Amino acid sequence: MTAVAAPKLAAAMRSQAVLGLGLVVISLTAAGLVLLATGVNPLRAYVEILRSAFGSVDALSEDLVYATPVILTALSVILAFRCGLWNIGADGQLYLGAIAAVGLGFNHVDLPGPLLLPAMIVGAFVAGAAWAAIPALLRLRFGASEVIVTLMMNFLAVTLATYLIGGPWASGITPATGPIAPAGFLPSLVPGTRVNANLLVALAAAAGLAFVMKRTVFGYRVRTIGANIHAARFAGMNVDRVRFLSFAGAGGLAGLAGFGEVAGIYHDLPNGLSPGYGYTGIVVALLARLDPLWAVVVAFALGALNVGSGGMQRALGVPVSLVSIIEALLILLILGTRLMERRT
């Protein structure tokens, strides 16, 4: 991407943008054919998605609500990926963050009010980081595939949450734990909506990660390891240490997403807390080409797509899983056309 004459670069970017747009159209058409085959007018479905995603202040606020955890899980995937490791486990790390936040915010723990929220944030970050540290250690010390281990850790995290909800932390009324103390509630950014202060945390994290990657020694090391791990070793970098810290940090970012869901939205730990935010994070990271700031933009777009398809489901009875098909199809097309290749 470097050392290309400016006009050449602009032309390349234009042609990439055109091709990218073409692929979006192709994947929407392909999903439209699936819709036609199941007896739904795809145009009506897409109009319904747009209307439900952008048609009202409420809809727009819900787009932001969906984007908030997804920005953080995407950043998590990006940070790990930048040094050549796969984090399929953002979903599980999100759960651990939520568990820590609820554990601290639960009425058992007597923390003075103003200290509760900071404690929950730190606790969620540490819990997510610790959960991610396990696959990182197993990978770096024993060579165990982090793809398999992080995925298994997702199932274990859900198992743990289900156990806590049904057992020790049960509320006895709803399929959720008891509520956290009101001092642990995140303030709403827009009164009357569910948009909460964790959106600011997510935006700050994106800016912070972009800064770290571009402007710090640590970011330089991460980028070098991602580009050429042998060169990084040869240059005398402690590759394992950087990769471990990145992966743990990735887990912490996903943990913050769990914190936001608990403190900003639910105020307890419900069953099925995450509708796959960790996996959507992978999609966002790939579409954003591992760029933290682009991840924010893509997360909003996918947030709108998801919220919109919820409206489509209610209006036309078309299942929301259509969204996964469109998103994944788009990336498969990009992979097939090698649009994401980095030209060096």
Add this chain to the structure above:
Amino acid sequence: MTWASLLEITFWIPLLSASIRVATPLIFAGLGESVCERAGILNVGVEGMMALGAIAGFLAAFWTGNPWIGFGVAIAVGALAGLLFGFLTVIRGADQIVTGVVFNIFALGLASFVYARLFVSAHSVAQLPSIPVYRVPTLSTLPFVGKPFFAQTPIVYCAYALVPVFWFLLERSPWGLSARAAGENPEAVDSAGLDVWRIRLQATAIGGAMAGLAGATLSIAQVGAYVDGMVAGRGFIALAIVVFGAWRPWGVALAALLFGAVDALQLRMQIGGSIVPGPLLVGLPYLLTIVVVTLAAARAGYPAAINKPYARRRLSRSRRVATANALPAGTRS
């Protein structure tokens, strides 16, 4: 469950029976994946291909009323999925892990979409009749092993039969030799005048077909219905089994049996009560997978050319894939 019951044969025989039942889909998926990986393709998309097999097999069995047509359709759909995966990774040279992970999102979404769209109006869960158990004459009357091994549904016997078939295919047949060579040293295969792409595409098709069969075994033979999320990580467990079984069909089968035993034991302990709370026991197979992957990693020798796209010689240099990888180096695991 009491400790005394561990001494009784009435505890062990049903447990062994259940282990074999649970292991069957893992054997199918593991056999297919070992062929893929030996040929140099790491197919992380097994999970999604199993989901496609589960829905396609279920629908075909439901509409025709014949479970065997269901299995056939699932195999065909799985093979198509495998070819799609092969097109992207072998011919287009896309990163295998990225493609696999995204393929899973695609396939799980598609399976869920199709089911929800077709059965949303049905008030009751669409259920398939269960496949009758076939008792193998004389063998099923053997003491101890007779019942668990030879009083099962025919799909279990297919798994028994396919283990030696895959052993022969991989380790004794000429195709197996070239497939293994394609996974270790594709340049040599090319020099010998064989088509690396063709061999690898055949391998991904076989892997996909077996994943489809594995998924249909879950939906048609075990649950008798399609449920979202029914694959529940078994595709990834199959990946672990392949590593633990050292990429050999017999090893894969034994590793699958180990997982079957742990899963069956976990179910039994939930019913019988134990010191560990029931909801936590569900995590046991996943925990075992982590342990097994870690243990096997110490001695693991993935095929040398795994997750490395091979650019055919006759392609011009500019179209070579070697330099064209979008993602940071070292992402292969």
